[in-house]
Amino acid sequence: MAQYSRISGSVGLITLKNPPVNALSAAVRQGIVDTVEKALCDPQVKSVVICGQDGVFCGGADVKEFEKSMSGPPLIPMIHSIECATKPMVAAIEGSALGGGLELALGCHYRIAHSKARLGLPEVTLGLLPAAGGSQRLPRLIGVPAALDLITTGRHVTAAEALQLGIVDQVTDHKTVDAAVKFALSVAGKPLDARRISTYPCPVVTDLDALFEDVMQKVRQSARGAIAPIACVQAVRAAATLPYTRGMEREKELMATLFTSGQARALQYNFFAQRAVGKWRMPSGARWDTSTPRPVHKVAVIGLGTMGRGIAVALAQAGLPVVTVEAQEKQLMEAKRVMSDMLKRGAKRRGVAPPLDKISYSSNIQDLADVDLVIEAVFEDMDLKKKVFLQLSAVCKPGTLLCTNTSGLDVDQLASQTRNPELVVGMHFFAPAHVMKLLEVVYGPRSSPQAVATAMQLGKKMGKISVAVGNCRGFVGNRMLKLYTEQASFLLEEGATPDLVDRAIEEFGFPMGVFRMSDLSGLDIGWRVRKEMKLAVPGQSARIREGRRYSPLGDLLCEQGRFGQKTGRGWYRYNKPGDRVAHSDPWLHHFLEEYRAQHGLVARRIDQQEILERCLYPMINEGFRILQDGIAAGPEDIDVIYVFGYGWPRHCGGPMFYASMVGLEKVLERLEHYYQAHPDVPYLQPCSLLRRLVAIGSPPVQKWREVIKNLHSQL
Numbered sequence: 001m002a003q004y005s006r007i008s009g010s011v012g013l014i015t016l017k018n019p020p021v022n023a024l025s026a027a028v029r030q031g032i033v034d035t036v037e038k039a040l041c042d043p044q045v046k047s048v049v050i051c052g053q054d055g056v057f058c059g060g061a062d063v064k065e066f067e068k069s070m071s072g073p074p075l076i077p078m079i080h081s082i083e084c085a086t087k088p089m090v091a092a093i094e095g096s097a098l099g100g101g102l103e104l105a106l107g108c109h110y111r112i113a114h115s116k117a118r119l120g121l122p123e124v125t126l127g128l129l130p131a132a133g134g135s136q137r138l139p140r141l142i143g144v145p146a147a148l149d150l151i152t153t154g155r156h157v158t159a160a161e162a163l164q165l166g167i168v169d170q171v172t173d174h175k176t177v178d179a180a181v182k183f184a185l186s187v188a189g190k191p192l193d194a195r196r197i198s199t200y201p202c203p204v205v206t207d208l209d210a211l212f213e214d215v216m217q218k219v220r221q222s223a224r225g226a227i228a229p230i231a232c233v234q235a236v237r238a239a240a241t242l243p244y245t246r247g248m249e250r251e252k253e254l255m256a257t258l259f260t261s262g263q264a265r266a267l268q269y270n271f272f273a274q275r276a277v278g279k280w281r282m283p284s285g286a287r288w289d290t291s292t293p294r295p296v297h298k299v300a301v302i303g304l305g306t307m308g309r310g311i312a313v314a315l316a317q318a319g320l321p322v323v324t325v326e327a328q329e330k331q332l333m334e335a336k337r338v339m340s341d342m343l344k345r346g347a348k349r350r351g352v353a354p355p356l357d358k359i360s361y362s363s364n365i366q367d368l369a370d371v372d373l374v375i376e377a378v379f380e381d382m383d384l385k386k387k388v389f390l391q392l393s394a395v396c397k398p399g400t401l402l403c404t405n406t407s408g409l410d411v412d413q414l415a416s417q418t419r420n421p422e423l424v425v426g427m428h429f430f431a432p433a434h435v436m437k438l439l440e441v442v443y444g445p446r447s448s449p450q451a452v453a454t455a456m457q458l459g460k461k462m463g464k465i466s467v468a469v470g471n472c473r474g475f476v477g478n479r480m481l482k483l484y485t486e487q488a489s490f491l492l493e494e495g496a497t498p499d500l501v502d503r504a505i506e507e508f509g510f511p512m513g514v515f516r517m518s519d520l521s522g523l524d525i526g527w528r529v530r531k532e533m534k535l536a537v538p539g540q541s542a543r544i545r546e547g548r549r550y551s552p553l554g555d556l557l558c559e560q561g562r563f564g565q566k567t568g569r570g571w572y573r574y575n576k577p578g579d580r581v582a583h584s585d586p587w588l589h590h591f592l593e594e595y596r597a598q599h600g601l602v603a604r605r606i607d608q609q610e611i612l613e614r615c616l617y618p619m620i621n622e623g624f625r626i627l628q629d630g631i632a633a634g635p636e637d638i639d640v641i642y643v644f645g646y647g648w649p650r651h652c653g654g655p656m657f658y659a660s661m662v663g664l665e666k667v668l669e670r671l672e673h674y675y676q677a678h679p680d681v682p683y684l685q686p687c688s689l690l691r692r693l694v695a696i697g698s699p700p701v702q703k704w705r706e707v708i709k710n711l712h713s714q715l
């Protein structure tokens with residue numbers, strides 16, 4: 001909807017009304033067409049201001065409409081008619097002007113923005129391009145290099161940057177609509193020919209071919225298989241080389257390919273999934289909107305290894321006072337030096353003062369008496385963590401939330417050490433914790449909804465995408481990852497090499513293959529856990545343990561001191577310890593051959609399809625088990641965890657969305673096939689939820705929650 005009024009005698013005011021972001025739904029587009037016509041026909045009106053209600057200009061096209069057949073007036077002619085208007089049209093931009101919202105503003109003759117507004121063309125993040133003239137108008141307005149940057153990354157710019165780039169004409173700290181009305185009065189009756197961006201020639205670029213070649217190469221590299229960034233470059237190239245109308249035809253053509261692509265569906269699903277995970281619910285029925293978080297004014301981090309340091313830095317960067325505790329004096333001093341550097345670097349990047357005074361350092365746990373929330377990040381050892389929780393329970397004031405950053409240990413066992421188990425939750429950060437977006441908030445059977453709400457809110461304050469999940473070994477992310485890494489080792493036993501497996505995974509779109517990733521994080525971490533579980537026994541190379549297939553390859557490498565990058569040797573060879581460039585290692589290939597000979601294994605040719613199916617489908621199957629067990633509330637939770645914590649390519653949606661794209665029947669059939677071929681790997685057996693979904697006709701991923709709910713109600 002759009003509302004029309006006349007103010008200050010001669011200014012027509014059009015207000016977009018579609019909360020919460022005034023997206024350009026069919027009704028809003030119709031409203032704009034009608035009110036623009038009204039303003040142009042009103043002889044009293046000399047100029048027009050377009051604004052959005054509730055402090056938001058416009059969040060762009062209504063993405064929810066993309067799934068339906070299009071109705072209402074199309075966007076392109078609507079914006080074109082605004083540009084052609086014979087009365088000055090002024091966009092008053094508050095909050096956001098994104099995508100179609102900015103394209104609408106670019107159709108106006110002038111743009112006034114509030115200093116806190118943010119502008120951008122983020123269509124690429126939804127698998128699209130700015131196809132309401134944005135790819136053709138923006139380069140004409142701000143030049144090709146700047147437009148390429150904005151359109152291919154989708155980044156939002158501040159009003160100040162928008163002014164500097166020439167996207168807006170004026171920035172105000174006052175009421176934007178008032179400033180726009182004043183401006184509209186001042187330009188009434190002035191000629192408009194020079195204000196119609198579509199008539200501008202695109203600013204000349206010397207050596208256009210070299211520029212586009214360079215940008216295309218960079219985009220291809222960072223896109224990791226995503227098609228939208230490439231189409232964005234092609235569209236801007238059309239703006240730089242073709243007249244406007246032909247450029248618009250090219251924009252339309254490119255958009256047509258993207259619009260119906262699986263990647264666009266995946267990215268748009270992911271956009272809504274990110275928002276869905278904020279609306280968490282627990283199996284008890286507790287929910288995000290009925291649980292009130294406790295106030296958190298002061299936080300503590302105990303244990304200053306890599307994770308603890310990153311967490312404390314992220315908290316300080318979010319503006320929270322943090323008390324850090326590390327028992328060993330030497331480690332404490334080293335952490336202080338490293339964390340100060342991290343804070344300074346981060347502040348320099350963001351152009352702010354480093355929040356050094358937010359962090360205090362102590363070696364005495366008694367200093368945690370007055371904090372509201374503690375995040376324990378000591379060594380991943382249950383006995384040690386239990387001791388820490390016992391101490392915390394005695395030291396902290398009543399009501400302090402006690403959180404553990406364990407990556408998979410039983411949160412409930414830790415809770416049982418404390419006076420108030422309902423105040424214990426897991427806060428599983430991902431390394432480096434001040435950079436990675438994901439946070440798994442893990443509730444145990446006794447965690448209170450208030451504790452979950454508090455951890456979720458703290459995650460939000462820290463700029464994390466937080467997902468609430470239930471308590472089980474490895475939670476969601478690591479529980480699924482275990483099968484992925486295990487399958488990769490099995491593939492080596494059967495004839496693959498680390499390079500072959502990694503190439504297939506990286507071509508799929510992961511930033512790093514499974515073995516490169518293992519070398520980066522260190523093979524010794526998993527080895528230590530397996531030794532604790534008595535699964536790994538030094539000197540043993542048996543391939544069946546606890547009645548099922550086991551690959552001792554990782555253990556055998558660790559026994560040789562090959563821990564990955566840090567030792568300069570792992571699944572790959574590095575020029576020196578700590579080096580990051582992985583080289584294929586003839587030693588390893590020879591070692592694999594000997595290993596196969598020792599176990600009577602005959603190497604066979606393994607193709608890319610098998611690598612992907614063997615690595616990804618068992619993970620997906622485990623994802624279905626996680627849903628069936630109620631550990632994750634819906635497929636969106638799993639997908640968000642994988643995209644933001646494990647590098648799953650966003651344009652494939654996440655493992656569960658990907659399964660729905662591939663077809664659940666196919667996933668089921670391949671799992672059955674692999675289970676038959678490897679009956680000693682129990683988790684290859686298709687899970688009953690997957691079978692159930694296939695049996696009822698493979699409903700779309702958005703409907704799975706309903707099926708799961710019915711399944712649970714029948715139990």
Ligand SMILES: CCCCCCC[C@H](O)CC(=O)SCCNC(=O)CCNC(=O)[C@H](O)C(C)(C)COP(=O)([O-])OP(=O)([O-])OC[C@H]1O[C@@H](n2cnc3c(N)ncnc32)[C@H](O)[C@@H]1OP(=O)([O-])[O-]
Pocket residue numbers: 020021023059060061062063064075096098099100101103122123126128129130131132134255259272275276
């Ligand atoms: C061939 C056809 C030709 C078509 C031509 C199209 C051309 C055009 O170039 C395409 C586009 O514009 S593509 C679009 C390009 N635009 C973008 O990519 C901008 C996407 N939006 C954003 O980045 C953020 O929402 C804002 C920064 C706007 C607000 O952030 P915030 O204040 O943290 O708020 P929040 O929590 O994020 O959202 C609140 C609620 O609004 C919902 N919703 C939001 N935008 C929506 C939309 N466009 N739509 C629908 N819904 C949208 C959101 O789901 C949530 O709903 P819930 O039910 O309450 O959960």
